Amino acid sequence: MNSVERSIIRDINLAPQGRLKMDWAWQHMPILSRLRERFLAEKPLAGERVAISLHLEAKTACLAELIRDAGAEVVITGSNPLSTQDDICAALAASGVTVFAKYNPSPEEYHGHLIKTLETRPTLIIDDGGDLVTILHSERPDLLETVKGGCEETTTGILRLISLERFGQLRFPMVAVNDAQCKSLFDNRYxxxxxxxxxxxxxxxxxxxxxxxxxxxxxxxxxxxxxxxxxxxxxxxxxxxxxxxxxxxxxxxxxxxxxxxxxxxxxxxxxxxxxxxxxxxxxxxxxxxxxxxxxxxxxxxxxxxxxxxxxxxxxxxxxxxxxxxxxxxxxxxxxxxxxxxxxxxAGDGHPAEIMDMTFALQALSLLYVHRHHADIGPKVLDVPVEIDEEVARHFLDANGIVIDRLTEEQEQYLNSWKL
CATH class of the missing domain: 3.40.50.720 (NAD(P)-binding Rossmann-like Domain)
Known part of the structure; x- marks a missing residue:
């Protein structure tokens, strides 16, 4: 059964319309495009199954394709009933991503799509608002066993994760992507x-x-x-x-x-x-x-x-x-x-150039969890500084901006207690 047959979407015939939106987004997401070249060559997520719950529009679709190109099987659902775009769902299904989402579903359908996404038994997750994590830890703990860890996009989701961790209930590591500097300072503000x-x-x-x-x-x-x-x-x-x-x-x-x-x-x-x-x-x-x-x-x-x-x-x-x-x-x-x-x-969400940074953080943080989950343990962790800085440097490079670098003497001065 291919991804179109597995998917629950409104209309596969909307795929060409959605593809045009995705192509436009890709043209304005230079950081993801750079990562895509690297991931296609290295396949760092080969053998993994990644479940994603995000606002299902064009920029999110680019992230899903990036994770797919990294070698993973990708299953995606929406994180808000009114932000899902049916043409994007169709285009993603046509591109090899399994999709469980429709615009404005009933509450029962919306919840059912989240459940179906988790029933694919993902090894890694990207969450927005904590719905996937909450369901795993409450309704469907039987699906926890395969999950190595994941990333969370929002303030709301991180609050839920911190609560789980505080009560000793969190079962796997989750990266608080929302708190990264390249997320909060730019995505959340601009x-x-x-x-x-x-x-x-x-x-x-x-x-x-x-x-x-x-x-x-x-x-x-x-x-x-x-x-x-x-x-x-x-x-x-x-x-x-x-x-x-x-x-x-x-x-x-x-x-x-x-x-x-x-x-x-x-x-x-x-x-x-x-x-x-x-x-x-x-x-x-x-x-x-x-x-x-x-x-x-x-x-x-x-x-x-x-x-x-x-x-x-x-x-x-x-x-x-x-x-x-x-x-x-x-x-x-x-x-x-x-x-x-x-x-x-009531809109198309954040500009593509902004989500380029945020979704680069998501992809690189997911790789980090994939590589280090056994050492991290079940806790909420910050995005590593080196990932934040890597995304910032990609952004500067893509915009033709060159900055100063510390000399060896300056680094020694800053790291010394002596004047």
Missing amino acids: GTGQSVWDGINRTTNLVVAGKTVVVAGYGWCGRGVAMRASGLGAKVIVTETNPVKAMEAYMDGYTVMPMIEAAKFGDYFVTTTGNKNVITREHFEVMKDGAILSNAGHFNVEINVEELARMAKNRRVVRKDIEEYVMEDGRKVYLLAEGRLVNLA
Whole structure:
């Protein structure tokens, strides 16, 4: 049975359309292209079966093909029901990757696709949000035996992994790719900052300049969203629970206040915390007429959509990915992409050049786990510094940037306690 026959996808006839998107992404991912040449020659993952759960769009498809070209059998599923693109699924299946994913599946179908991915008994995994790891450690521990380790893409997933490790339940090593410098500083800040506003602007077709944007959370994603909002001409309010991050937002020039106060002023709201119930009934009650709500955290729990629905006397879809909720007093509140990731559910995600770095980190970290899993043991580990720096140097080389190098004398000076 070939990969097309094994796969569960919407329509294999969409493959040519998806291939065009993937070819465009490959043209703008020079780091992955360099790794691809190396992997094709060396086949470092020969004999491995890699299960991937990521947002299934063009850049992710390039990563899947890279892992395939490294010699592995690849099985992939989506990490968000609304970010899966059916033409990409078809193109991947046609290229020899087994795919279990469709756009907007039912909750039961979505979960079933995750289960089917794990039932292929992978030896390595790449996770986004911790779904694969959580299922392995809770519902299907019978599938744990073959797994050597893997990598995690997001803050949310790493929090779940740390919890597993803290309670002594984690069964294999996982690399916290999200915490690498080439991920957090660039993907989370510049990638999220741009793609969130790409998704909001494409979906609403409304001006941002002069409006008030409320950004919940001032981690790297929140920093990026706030920075881009400011660049578009918005007034920015930041809400935070961490006093150091709140101080940083203030020093960066933004207004800082609790969400219950910010809710009165916001025209746009973007949640970036990774936590639940960031915006709830008490906030909906004081929002302006026409407020637009969106989420940039992994799961759709930051905006309490159930409470919003209960409060509304009427609701309707007014535009693709925009649902209007009419309150009892006549105010209208708009929710984008069902409260799911607005940059992927209502857009194409991060720019290709940004994901080029992130997915290079994923591929190289996966190789690291493959080679060293027996020595690492069941724990969450940082991306090795040498991998972070390798990706950075590839990026600089691809962009024609040359930097200084320390002389032997300078290195000795920095490594000595003597003046």
